[in-house]
Amino acid sequence: MVDGEFALIEQLQSKLGGGGGGGGGGGGKGVLLGIGDDAAWLDPAGQSLVTSMDTLVAGRHFFVDVDPADLGWKALAVNLSDLAAMGAQPRWCLLSLALPVRAEGYSQWLQAFVEGWRALAESADVALVGGDTVATDGPLTLSVTVLGVAEQGVMRRDAAHPGDLIWVTGTLGDAAAALDLAFMVRSMPGYDFACSAAQSETLEARRLRPDPRLDFGRAALAAGVACAMDCSDGFLADLSHIVKASGLRARVNLEHLPLSPALRDCIDQDLARLQRWPLTGGDDYELIFCAPPSLTPSLINIAHSCALPITAVGQMLPADPQATESVDIYWQEQLLALPDIRGHQHVF
Known part of the structure; x- marks a missing residue:
């Protein structure tokens, strides 16, 4: 690694590190000892610890030419979204970077990466307290671990x-549509996608900088919501995880899935695109949550x-041993054949 591992660590520590009760990059509360020793020393102050980890690999989870500032934001965001789904308060994170040895140097890249990471870390009040860096002959790889409290x-x-009732936050399908557009631009230059430049920019912003729903997740938990998960692999695939884990069935009205104005114009009531993007597309990082109807007024106030x-998009039903599917998808009161629910495939 041309810039040197220790220099890289020092730069991360100075820009993002939380330690000794302070530190930059979004907090440092409960950090007794952060970056710079063999391990971090943290104090959750009697609360339950909630943790999640995700790995992103260039060429599989993101394009190799991605803006490092966008990558910094998203690498943290996808992990914070898991904490949001649990209703946890993020506190600390760990970052592992495997940087290709063939690179000329990472000073400029790291500066932009830090900028994107810090923008989200500060708003989420989460501190970087450790991790690892290594040179690799393989692709750029990032692993992020987040730790929160409940x-x-x-x-x-x-x-x-x-x-x-089955609810979703925000809107669905923007990121999946943006990814399709990105593939088209790379494989078919000049392809005329069915939306304006402004609309495609809006979709791409949602793909590159998802907003983890941390405040809503914590408030929903406090209001009595017991069931949620983040929508990262596609609404249908992730709802199917809830249905299976809870031993139930579900009915979803496809026309109720919430769409952004940009995506609605691109879809234009095209049923195939409705199924491809908001229903089965991924990378939204919204929350799917289930709550009794009695909580509806509280949830609307929280929102x-x-x-x-x-948006309420359906309802959970008792299990039916005779049913061939665990999720029924309706379009204008007509039952649809269930589309592929393998979920978002992280393959470029």
């Missing part, structure tokens, strides 16, 4: 009940306070 349990995917739209 005071009153967490939301789980196995806690849905018959009669619960309003978070300036975040939420």
Whole structure:
């Protein structure tokens, strides 16, 4: 590694590190000892610890020419979204970077990466407290571990009940549509995608900089929501995980899936695109949550306070041993054949 591993660590520590009760990059509360020793020393102050980890590989999870600032944001965001789905408060994170040895140097790259990471870390109040760096002959690879705390349990995917309404935050399908557009631009230069330049920029921004729904997740948990998960592999695939874990069935009305104005114009009531992008596309990092109808007024108030739209898209049903599918998808009261639910495939 041309710039030197220790120099790289020092740069990360100075820009993002939390330690000794302070530190930059979004906090440092509960950090007794951060970057610079053999391990971090943290104090969760009697709360439950909630943790998640994700790995991103160039050429599989992101394009090799991605803006490093966008990559810094998204590498942290996809992990924070897991904590949001549990209703946890993020506190600390670990970052592992495997940097290709063939690179000329990473000073400029790292500066931009730090900029994107720090923008989200500061708003989420999360501190980088350790990790690892290594030179590799393979592709650029990032592994991020986030640690959060919870005071009153967490939301789980196995806690849905018959009669619960199925809700989603924000809108669905923007990232999947943007990814299709990105592939088309790379493989078919000059391809005329069915949306304007402004619309495609909006979709791409949602793909590159998802907004983890941390405030809503914590408030929903406090209000009594017991079941949630983040929507990263596609709405249908992720709802199917909830259905299976909870031992139930579900009915979803496809026309109720929330769409951004940019995506709605691109879809234009095309049923195939509705199934491809908002239903089975991935990378949205919204929340799917299930709650009894009695919580609806509270949830609407929470959504309003978070300036975040939420939409009821279906309902959980009792298990039916005779049913061939665990999720029924309806379009204008007509039952549709279930599309492929393998979920978002991270293959470029």
